[in-house]
Amino acid sequence: xxxxxxxxxxxxxxxxxxxxxxxxxxxxxxxxxxxxxxxxxxxxxxxxxxxxxxxxxxxxxxxxxxxxxxxxxxxxxxxxxxxxxxxxxxxxxxxxxxxxxxxxxxxxxxxxxxxxxxxxxxxxxxxxxxxxxxxxxxxxxxxxxxxxxxxxxxxxxxxxxxxxxxxxxxxxxxxxxxxxxxxxxxxxxxxxxxxxxxxxxxxxxxxxx
Numbered sequence: 001x002x003x004x005x006x007x008x009x010x011x012x013x014x015x016x017x018x019x020x021x022x023x024x025x026x027x028x029x030x031x032x033x034x035x036x037x038x039x040x041x042x043x044x045x046x047x048x049x050x051x052x053x054x055x056x057x058x059x060x061x062x063x064x065x066x067x068x069x070x071x072x073x074x075x076x077x078x079x080x081x082x083x084x085x086x087x088x089x090x091x092x093x094x095x096x097x098x099x100x101x102x103x104x105x106x107x108x109x110x111x112x113x114x115x116x117x118x119x120x121x122x123x124x125x126x127x128x129x130x131x132x133x134x135x136x137x138x139x140x141x142x143x144x145x146x147x148x149x150x151x152x153x154x155x156x157x158x159x160x161x162x163x164x165x166x167x168x169x170x171x172x173x174x175x176x177x178x179x180x181x182x183x184x185x186x187x188x189x190x191x192x193x194x195x196x197x198x199x200x201x202x203x204x205x206x207x208x209x
Contacts, residue, residue, distance in 0.1 A: 028066040030129035032120040036138035038112040052137045060098035072120040086119040114143040132171040139178045159185040168192035
């Protein structure tokens with residue numbers, strides 16, 4: 001409980017996203033967010049975690065009627081008295097539900113499983129929408145697969161393969177590296193893929209908009 005209160009106070013300094021951050025579309029949209037809540041997100045005063053949480057609130061503030069936002073955490077999260085996981089994502093269909101994102105708490109966190117990207121893509125493929133977006137929010141420098149750390153060039157190589165597998169396959173993929181140390185997939189000439197890095201809240205808002 002003390003940790004949850006501390007996280008909430010820390011994130012207050014970021015502020016709340018503007019509900020009119022971007023012009024809203026008329027087409028139905030499905031957004032699947034791969035939420036990195038691994039242990040490294042809680043270092044340096046929890047700022048990476050807070051920025052990722054803020055980014056998810058930004059997406060929720062852009063929802064129109066008929067849109068759906070799904071959050072696939074790398075480790076179990078609790079909010080509103082319920083528990084969610086990469087196999088049981090948090091689902092939001094109303095802009096007024098954004099508060100449940102702000103109240104997300106991670107009881108435990110460890111590595112950075114790349115399998116969460118697969119879970120998000122699989123869930124997104126099952127949803128009916130005019131446009132689909134798979135978004136990865138992470139500060140990861142090294143991901144792991146099957147519990148084994150992908151060291152050196154293995155992490156960017158594995159991430160690049162994921163982008164090539166999913167971007168353009170019925171969805172647009174966005175990869176947002178939070179912090180200067182985040183690894184970004186090396187993908188070129190794919191109109192369905194967008195990558196960026198953001199080191200502070202202002203950059204997150206402008207990048208997502």
